[in-house]
Amino acid sequence: MTVTIGNHVLGGGHPVYVIAEIGLNHNGDVELAKRLIDVAANAGANAVKFQKRTPEIATPVHMRDTPRDTPWGTMTYLEYRYRVEFNREQYVEIGDYATMRGLDWFASPWDVPSVDFLEDLGVVAHKVASASLTDVELLEALRATGKPVILSTGMSTIDQIDRALEVLGTDRTVLMHATSTYPMEPEEANIKMIASLRDRYAGIPVGYSGHERGLQISLAAVSLGAVAVERHITLDRTMWGSDHAASLEPAGLEHLVRDIRVIETALGDGVKRIYDGELAPMAKLRRVPA
Template sequence: MAREIKFGNRMMGDGHPAYVIAEVGINHNGDMDVAKKIIDAAAHAGADAVKFQKRTPEVCTPPEQQKQMRETPWGYITYLDYRYKVEFNEEQYREIDRYCKEKKIDWMVSVWDEPSVDFMEKFDTPAYKVPSASLTDHNLLKYVRKTGKPIIISTGMSTMEQIHKGVNIVGEDNLVIMHCTSTYPCEPEELNLNMIGTLRKEFPNNPIGYSGHEVGLVPSAVAIALGATSIERHITLDRAMWGSDQAASVEPGGFERLVKYIRVTEAALGDGVKKVYESEKGSMKKLRRVVSE
């Protein structure tokens, strides 16, 4: 079985350019104009897709947290009210759909609950993402699988046993597994990029990706060198904006550099077959004193 799957109009997996996902999440803070500016930045940078988050607040917000109060840009409100403030409705998602088509960039969402899957079935996105927090929600995994779309699962805050159980539940067909550490931002010592190789050995039929929350760009390029076939990083207009994910996000100029680093890394890896390049022959003629076969 080839380690590749069809993702919309292109292939993702070994032997194909890395699929770069710009994770908008809720960095738009419920503002459509901000969301569009982030989409613009992702498209300009050369990302393949932007990704949002879809929750049904009253379903996926734990009851003990719903009435907790917090300071927000909308005032001192309950956590449940805040969750509603950052959720886009159907009309807004239709505008996102239209705008992404105009900008020629894929879009998708992380689904956090079953009603959100039903909601998203109104749209023709290339895949569904199941976030790390929901990897152990086996009912949700089964529900997403029924859609027939490719699925991406993230593995943050999970043991290997939990990852295997999740994969067994959702099935290996049309499945991308993302290595992830769910700390925002994440220190280098906890990125554990060698897990990419571990996951490639554990799941030889599946493309393995990397969902990063570090500060900086280098680890994401290193992830490509270690075999990641997709990269997901949060994107924002300004890391100083309000929101819990902003500090672990990449600003537009940085995201443009990130995509360039990924493409340079891919080009530099080569095929592993030693050869004498045409460009070396001039140096060989000038510098090599002893010629041997």
Template sequence: MSTLKIGTRLVGDDQPCFIIAEIGINHNGNIDIAKRLISVALAAGCDAVKFQKRTVDVVYTAEELAKPRENPFGPTNGDLKHGLEFEHEEYEEIDAFCKSIKMCWFASPWDEDSVDFLEQFRVPVHKIASASLTDDNLLRHVRKTGKPVILSTGMSTYAEIDHAVDVLGKENLILMHATSTYPANYDELNLRAIPTMVARYQVPVGYSGHETGIPTSVCAAALGACCVERHITLDRAGWGSDQAASLEPNGISRLARDIRLWEQAKGDGVKRVYEREFPIIKKLRRVGASV
């Protein structure tokens, strides 16, 4: 394995778990909600927030955009996609806000133009969504930026992941184990794939979770995930396709707390007697050690 730098943080071997709060499109096209979610992530102790960036007319066909779909922005799927998409003005605001509170931010670009768009803001890393793992042109365009790459591997076979890793190369690469169901059932999580992927690819491996609960994401960190990503929302019952698979403010705070507790508790693997145990030995043991 190896270590790479994202913003001011080292991620990888023997480093604290890098906790990513995925805002995605849970802002519902509202910059004020986006800022509130960034503040939630900061208060929880997350290391970064992540958004999604699409050039809508490139990512979706005209036929797909014309499909009827009632939503808060209009009667078609295109109205929805355009309504949820932040453009330069909103990202300028996000960038300024994150800088003011010292929160790292980046995004998943879904097309080459979106990579170039994000590069204007000097993002420290690019995240490739599971849906884009087989898009060789996008992978190559992202790699040309020279930035670290986080690659999610949901709905992907080993053969597909092998190919993507060949395209990207292993330098400054993090793979993310993921299951792309929203929300994911617990018997679909397959967390033991994390150490298996570490052994197979010899790069840092993280976990992008879409389950409803918290303990399994903590287990991912215990199994060696170098970073853990979870969607966040202000209200899991709110409108939007990703809300139900997200954590509310209390949930993301508990997740970050429990991962940090695990990091305190895991130790170095060397069995020892602690100073605070000596009075207990004196009080409770009837017979002293024979060796």
């Protein structure tokens, strides 16, 4: 089965769909978001993704009054969430800019009003963050949009994934294997789960959402058949914010996309043949003809 997002087809032997997750790494700054969109476009990514919250709904009650040191001073966690959230006008600006740069754009809505907000802006798909996989009300709202849904499976059990798919359906869903540690260590990657998910949910395209340092694990995921790869991006991993350390800098994203395309070419079709480049060495080195 394949799923179409924008002008791209995921699965069925089509090229890997590369999602550059900006998330909250824009730190509430539209110009920084645009610079990150440029990074994604220049590297050859297919899409950029953001996160959309209605802070008073999406922020857990026990976290709301927790003090947080920020570049704008000490504030509560709820105040911080409001500070980095883009409004409609800002989303129109960055969405138009992403489209102008040839990228799909969408977001992870963390609550039902955010689904309505993104639908009003005409996003081509929705992403379910791993933390939201058990939010049945949110999943029902996403199913009702009729749009493709990319479902990350970090911090979740197989039973929880089963229930999420019962709500979402399987006809427009892409699963993303993920481990929700920031940054993730290799021993927690478990990328053989890509095959396990593909076997259990036959027909659903399976990709990989990574939070590791470096490129090796994401590239190995492609070799194991991931149809999509999502990585956080930043201008500088030392910037303030919770996701920067687990993000790729511009050169890293460029190398990731380059190497994914090389691996796609190298995987071939699994049919044994003699290539033209082998004929001269064969004539020179093979002593006993077939």
